[in-house]
Amino acid sequence: MKKIISGIAALALAASVFAVDFSANVQIKGDVAGFKFEDDKSTITLFGFDNTDQKDDDLLTVSFAGDNAGAYFRFYTKAASDVGLTVRGIKVWFQPIEWLKVSVGNVDAGLYTERVNWWKVPCGASLNDFNSWNGRWASGAVLHEGFGALVELTPIDGLWVAAGVSSGAGNNWFTKQSDVDAVITQYGVGAKYQIVDIVSAGVAFRDTGTGNWKLLTVGADFGNWGTPYYAFLQGKLRFEKGSDWKLGGVTIDNYLSYNFGFMKLEGTIPVTIRLSGDDWDPSYMTARIKATIPLDALSLYFVVGSDEGLNNGPVSSVGKTVWTLNDKFGDNLNIYANVGLNFNVGSANLDCGVEFAYDKAAKTTVIAVPFVAKVAF
Numbered sequence: 001m002k003k004i005i006s007g008i009a010a011l012a013l014a015a016s017v018f019a020v021d022f023s024a025n026v027q028i029k030g031d032v033a034g035f036k037f038e039d040d041k042s043t044i045t046l047f048g049f050d051n052t053d054q055k056d057d058d059l060l061t062v063s064f065a066g067d068n069a070g071a072y073f074r075f076y077t078k079a080a081s082d083v084g085l086t087v088r089g090i091k092v093w094f095q096p097i098e099w100l101k102v103s104v105g106n107v108d109a110g111l112y113t114e115r116v117n118w119w120k121v122p123c124g125a126s127l128n129d130f131n132s133w134n135g136r137w138a139s140g141a142v143l144h145e146g147f148g149a150l151v152e153l154t155p156i157d158g159l160w161v162a163a164g165v166s167s168g169a170g171n172n173w174f175t176k177q178s179d180v181d182a183v184i185t186q187y188g189v190g191a192k193y194q195i196v197d198i199v200s201a202g203v204a205f206r207d208t209g210t211g212n213w214k215l216l217t218v219g220a221d222f223g224n225w226g227t228p229y230y231a232f233l234q235g236k237l238r239f240e241k242g243s244d245w246k247l248g249g250v251t252i253d254n255y256l257s258y259n260f261g262f263m264k265l266e267g268t269i270p271v272t273i274r275l276s277g278d279d280w281d282p283s284y285m286t287a288r289i290k291a292t293i294p295l296d297a298l299s300l301y302f303v304v305g306s307d308e309g310l311n312n313g314p315v316s317s318v319g320k321t322v323w324t325l326n327d328k329f330g331d332n333l334n335i336y337a338n339v340g341l342n343f344n345v346g347s348a349n350l351d352c353g354v355e356f357a358y359d360k361a362a363k364t365t366v367i368a369v370p371f372v373a374k375v376a377f
Helices: 002-018 127-131
Strands: 021-037 042-049 060-065 069-076 086-097 100-109 143-153 159-166 186-196 199-207 214-223 229-241 245-259 264-268 271-274 288-295 298-305 334-345 348-359 364-376
Touching (some): 143 186
Antiparallel strands (some): 021 364, 060 069, 069 086, 100 143, 159 186, 199 214, 214 229, 229 245, 245 271, 288 298, 298 334
C-alpha cells in the first residue's frame, strides 16, 4: 500500500509541475448481506467486501492535451493489494493537420454502444464462445481494446473515417516466413456520417487475425445528447472459418432511451441468430432494461433482465447471462433484478440496493444487499 500511495503522490506532483490533467477514482464494493439458496443448501453472509480490479472507472489517469498532440496513461490495482499500480493503458496521439489524427498505443474505435452498461455489445458468437469470452462482447466495431495504431480522418463536416491495426505490445502485425503463409493480427476500418443533426449511419469491418473470425457492422442512430430520446439499431455479421468462410451468426444489436423528465427509461435487448442449424449452437438473446427516477438529491433505479451475475461483492450468482431461443428456453430460464438508490454525501457517491438472481437449471436463487462507495477527484 505504501508503494501505491508513494506512486500517486509522485504522479500528482508531476501533474502539477507539467500542467497535465490528473484524475483519480477510488471505489469500494461489497455486500451488507447475502443469501444464496441452492438445491441442497443455503448460505448467509454478512459484510463481505470485494477485491476486484479498480478498472472501468480507473484508479488513476494522467493525461495531457496540447494544440496538436497529447498522451494519457491509466493505472489500476485491486482494492486490497501490496503489488502497487498496474498500467492498464498508454496512448500517444498527434494531429499533423486539423482533419487527421494518429493514435499509437492502446487504441479502440467503434460505431454505436449501448448506454446501460456502456460496452456489452454481443457480436454474433456461438453460445460456447460467448460463455468462454471469445468475442463475447465487443463495442469496438473497428478495433477493440488493442495495442497498435489508429488513424482517424474528418475530411468534411459530419464524416468520420477510421482505420487501424492491433498486434499487442511486443508483437508484429504482419509476419511472413519464407516457407509459410503470411500471418497478420487484428485490423479494422470504419466510417460514420452525420446525415442530419439527429441521424447518423455507419459501417465497419474488423478482422481479428489470420484464421480468426471477422465482423461486419452496419447501423444507424436517432437522437443525440440534446434530445430526450436516443436509439440505435445495428447488425453485426460474424464470419467464421470451417471448411470455408461463411456467415456464422448475426446479432441484431439495439438500444433505446427516453427521458420523460420524472423518469428515464432505457433498454437494450440484443438478439443473436446462429446459422449453423446444430443443436449445440442455438440462437440466444440478452436483455437489460433500466428505469431511473430522480428524487431531489438522490435517484431511484430499477433494473431487470437476463442474469449477468451479481458482482458488487463476494456473493455471486451462476450468471448464465443469456436466454436460449430454442426448446430449452424454459429449462434454462434465468433472471436478474435490482432496485437501488444513488446519492451523494459531499464528494462521495454512494449506491446501495437489493439484487435478485434466479437460475432454474442450477436450482439457485441469490439475494444480495450490495453497496458501492466512490470518490472521484
